[in-house]
Amino acid sequence: MVSWVRGKCIGRGSFGTVNVAVDRFNGDVFAVKSVDRNAALCHHMPAIQVECLENEIRILRSLSSPYIVKYLGDDVSYESPTTSSSCRNLYLEYLPGGNVSDLATTLNAYADENTLRSHTYCIVSALKYLHSRNIVHCDVKGKNVLVGPNSSFVKLADFGAAGEATVSDTRGVKILPRGSPLWMAPEVVRGESQGPESDVWSLGCTIIEMVTGKPAWEDFGANTLSRIGFSDELPRFPTQLSELGRDFLDKCLRREPGERWSCDQLLKHPFLQSVSPSDANTVAESSPRCVLDWVNSEFEEEGTSDDEKLEASARERMGKLAGSSGAIWEPNGWVAVRGGDDEVVEGGTRRQYLNSVSSSASTEGGRGGIGGGDERNGHLQNENV
Structure with missing residues (x-):
């Protein structure tokens, strides 16, 4: 039984891909992060992708905070009727505002x-x-902080x-x-420890990224890692x-982990x-519940029937989900998804996702999803280690 449709890719990185998706039963919009499981059997690197996705599913399933992207379910899907190719999927709320890195560089x-x-x-x-x-x-950095419908909330x-x-x-083991090297704390680069204090250092680097639109450190390969891990330098404060x-940054960016402020103090x-x-x-409640929540009166044209207006407007609004470019998804851009109805996968099932959609719709009035991936460009800044 087909329950959802995979739409346009809105993120691609070392973990796999992120697509906008729509529930076929109720039109709910969400995001799906996927890794091809069959590729993992043929290559060594994709196996790491599956491991990372399983780790994310395990952790997100246990979390509940308004400041963390919401877990909606997980499953395995079969997306080609002629092969047994399967994808491991994680379902997340859709956040339409993109990420703070993009806000800093483009806006x-x-x-x-x-x-x-x-x-x-x-x-x-x-x-x-x-x-x-x-x-x-x-791995705290700008690309991993997503903006909700309320632009003041991430x-x-x-x-x-x-x-x-x-x-x-x-x-001494x-x-x-x-994480991502340009955001790593000195003790992480040296391979000594990675604790809450390391996240606080990455937070400081992310604030510099938000203000300047650039990573806190310039990317000069191994030389930059040496500066982060083994020198007395600090990133330049904007x-x-x-x-x-600047005083807040000073409390985050101290080379000695024990001297950094805790989040309670910050x-x-x-x-x-x-x-x-x-x-x-x-x-x-302000998150888009379904594709028809995306109102765009400017798309209406004179001389068309009501049905034609509805179809054209819906297609335009679905295109808006991919970003600010207003791209329209053509019919061949959609992929119908087959799933084993109650297949158990590491504690999660396809049924779990469907139930979460039904219960959440009645209590939250909203659905969203993850806004983007981790594009791999540059030497260090977007490489996950």
Whole structure:
């Protein structure tokens, strides 16, 4: 039985792909992160992709915070009627505003420091929740912070590298660093530890990225890693940031992990005290429930029937889901998905997804999804280790 339709790809990275999807029964819009399981049997690298996705599913399933992208379910789908090719899928709420990295580079959104403070407050709140559960995100950066329908509200996403907090081994055993090198803390680059303090360093690098539109460190390959891990240098603080903002950065970007402020302390910093926490329920209710929630009166044309207007308007609005370009999905851009009705996969089932859609629709009035992937360009900044 076909339950949902895969739409246009809105993100592609080392983990696999992210697509917008629509539930065929009720028109709910969500996002699906997928990895081809058959490719994992033939190549070594895709096997890591499956492992990361399973890790993300396991962690997100246990979380519930308004500041973290919402888990909706997971399954295995069969998307070619002539082969046994299958995809491992993770279903997430759809957040239509893109990510903060794009906001910084294309819209200069953080020229207004109030927006910077609001988004920073959300990120710190997400990290506080994770750290209280002994979970470290390990890959905090602009592309992994997604913007909701309310532009002052963001959520932390992409938990493929996340894990339990680690500490230095007394025998000097090194850890395997996880995350994106230009956002890594010095102790992570050195392979010593990766704990909540490491996320706080990455937060500081992300704030610099939001203000400048560029990573906190210039990418010079191994030389940059050496500077991060083994020098006394700090990233350059943006001059356009206020004195309070620079002081906040100072509390995040200290080379000694024990000297960095905790998220509890950061939330009490004067830089964030002026921020009023957003009402998470209000934000959720403003998310698009289905493709027809995307109103676009400018698409209506004179001389067309009501049915033609409805069809054309719906197609235009579905195209809007892919981003600000207004692309229209042609019929051959859709893929019908076959799923084993109650196949159990690592504790998750296709039925679980369908049930979550029905129950959430009655209580939240909204559905969204993850807004983008991790494009791999440059030497270091977008490489996941």
